[in-house]
Amino acid sequence: MKFYVIGDENTVTGFRLVGIEGEAVESADEAREALTKAFESSEIGIILITERVASSVRAEMEAFVFGYSFPLIIEIPDRRGALEGRTSIRQLVNSAVGVKV
C-alpha cells in the first residue's frame, strides 16, 4: 500500500522528494477528479490531502470519509500553515459524543 498526495504544487513536490506519488490540483473540479481516481486505485492506502483543497470539496470529502472504510484519508496543512476555523480533533469528538472532554 502506498501514500498518495493531493494538494498544491509545492506540497506535491515536497512529498515527491520522498518517493510519494501525487497530483497537484488547482481547482475544486480537479480536486474532485483526483480524489475519485485515488479512491478507485487499489494501490493507495492513505490519501494525504491539504486542508485548503479538502475544504473546497468538503461534501465529497465527507462522503468518502464516512462512506468508505478504505483508503484512509487525512488532511494536512499546506505551505501556508493550518487553515483557520477548521474543526479540531477535540471539537470533532465533542460533537459526536455530546459531552465536553
Add this chain to the structure above:
Amino acid sequence: MAQFELAPTKTNMMKVKRDLGFALEGWELLDQKRKILVVELMGLIDRAVEAQERVETGLGEAYGALDQATLRMGRREVNLIALGMNMESNVMFSEKRVMGVSLPRVKVEFDDRSPYFASAESSIWLDETIKKFREVLALLGTLAEARISLMRLAREVAKTIRRVNALEKIFIPDQEETLKYIQTALEESEREAFFVLKLVKDRLAQRRGEAL
C-alpha cells in the same frame, strides 16, 4: 407511549414483563458498551492531538527546508530531482477491533536506495528537505491511525448513546407504564370478582335462612 389498548390479561402481562426484562438487559449491555467505547476514545484523543501537533510542526519545518532548496536550486531542478527519487514507502495495515468497531493500525516502512542525486549539484537544503519529509511521513502513519480510529469510535459512541437513550427514556418507561396499567386493571377485576362472590354468598345465606 404506553399501550393502553392492550387487553389487560395475564398473558399480556407476562409478555410485557418478558419484554421489559429483555429491554433492561439490553440497556445494561449497551451502557457497558458505551462506557468501554468512551474509555477507548479518551485514550485515543491525546494520542491523536499529539500526533497532529507533531505532524504540523514537522510539516512546517519540511516546507521551510523545501523553500530554501527551491530558492537555491530553482523550482525546475527540484522538480527534476523529485521525479527521479528512488525511494519507496510502504504502508501496512492491520486492524484492531473494539466492540465491533474496526480500528486501523498503520505501519510505515521505507525502502530507500540512496544516493538519490549527486551531492555536488544539489543544495544541502535538499537533503534537509528529504530528511524532514521522511520524518513527517512516519508521523503521518500514526496520525492516520489515531485520527481515523477516533472518528470511527466517535461515530459508534454517538450511535450507542442514541440507543441507550431510546431504551432508557422511551421504551423502558413505556413498558413499565403498560405493566402498571395491566396490573391495576387485573387487581381491579379481581376485587370485582371477589365482591360478586361475597354478594352471591350473602344471597345464598339469606335464602337458606328463609328456607329454615
